[in-house]
Amino acid sequence: MSRVQDTIVSRRSIYRFEEGPVDIASLETAFEAARHAPCHKQTHPWKFYVLGKEARSSMIPEIERLAREKAAGRGEDEIQEGIQKAISKILSPPVLLVVTSALTPEDDFREMEDYAATACSVQNLALSLWDQGIGSQWSTGGITRSDFVYEALGISPMKEKIVGFVKAGYPAAIPEIEKKSIAEIREYLP
Numbered sequence: 001m002s003r004v005q006d007t008i009v010s011r012r013s014i015y016r017f018e019e020g021p022v023d024i025a026s027l028e029t030a031f032e033a034a035r036h037a038p039c040h041k042q043t044h045p046w047k048f049y050v051l052g053k054e055a056r057s058s059m060i061p062e063i064e065r066l067a068r069e070k071a072a073g074r075g076e077d078e079i080q081e082g083i084q085k086a087i088s089k090i091l092s093p094p095v096l097l098v099v100t101s102a103l104t105p106e107d108d109f110r111e112m113e114d115y116a117a118t119a120c121s122v123q124n125l126a127l128s129l130w131d132q133g134i135g136s137q138w139s140t141g142g143i144t145r146s147d148f149v150y151e152a153l154g155i156s157p158m159k160e161k162i163v164g165f166v167k168a169g170y171p172a173a174i175p176e177i178e179k180k181s182i183a184e185i186r187e188y189l190p
């Protein structure tokens with residue numbers, strides 16, 4: 001198997017990270033891969049925000065509100081536990097990125113193609129990280145759709161759409177998952 005094929009096939013979403021940091025040079029290598037993703041009309045619709053401590057902390061009130069909403073009807077202890085877990089998911093990953101894709105309200109087809117291109121660029125990033133031994137996970141929890149988060153991070157909801165958060169770090173565990181077989185996803189037509 002070629003190294004590229006092996007990187008693609010072996011990559012898994014990583015949910016638990018070692019505490020150690022990821023150095024900037026490794027991240028920049030991944031952004032180099034991300035910026036080479038294909039995009040129709042050379043729109044380069046993707047943008048990656050690397051969240052430092054301050055930016056992460058600015059989202060805490062909203063994370064707390066969403067966690068409370070999710071745990072509605074449960075006891076206060078359970079609610080507090082949910083809040084702490086949600087906050088930790090934002091504060092603990094060694095790297096936390098927000099990925100946005102450019103909006104073009106006047107052209108739905110362009111926006112759809114741009115979203116596809118941004119997804120390609122996220123995958124380029126994930127594969128480059130994996131090639132360097134670094135795991136990542138794309139996440140689309142409620143905070144990706146929160147006005148509060150756009151405001152807190154200074155992202156214009158008129159110009160960009162948050163398509164996800166990407167957590168990254170050295171893997172503490174690599175999950176095993178089942179994928180569909182080739183026979184299930186491929187059909188040769190005459």
Ligand SMILES: Cc1cc2nc3c(=O)[nH]c(=O)nc-3n(C[C@H](O)[C@H](O)[C@H](O)COP(=O)(O)O)c2cc1C
Nearest residue numbers: 011012013014015137138139140141163164175177
């Ligand atoms: C667009 C997108 C959004 C995702 N959002 C989440 C999420 O919110 N939470 C989560 O646990 N995993 C999320 N994932 C990761 C998927 O659950 C994961 O890719 C899937 O289980 C397949 O595993 P693999 O990435 O190891 O092949 C997302 C993946 C993609 C592509």
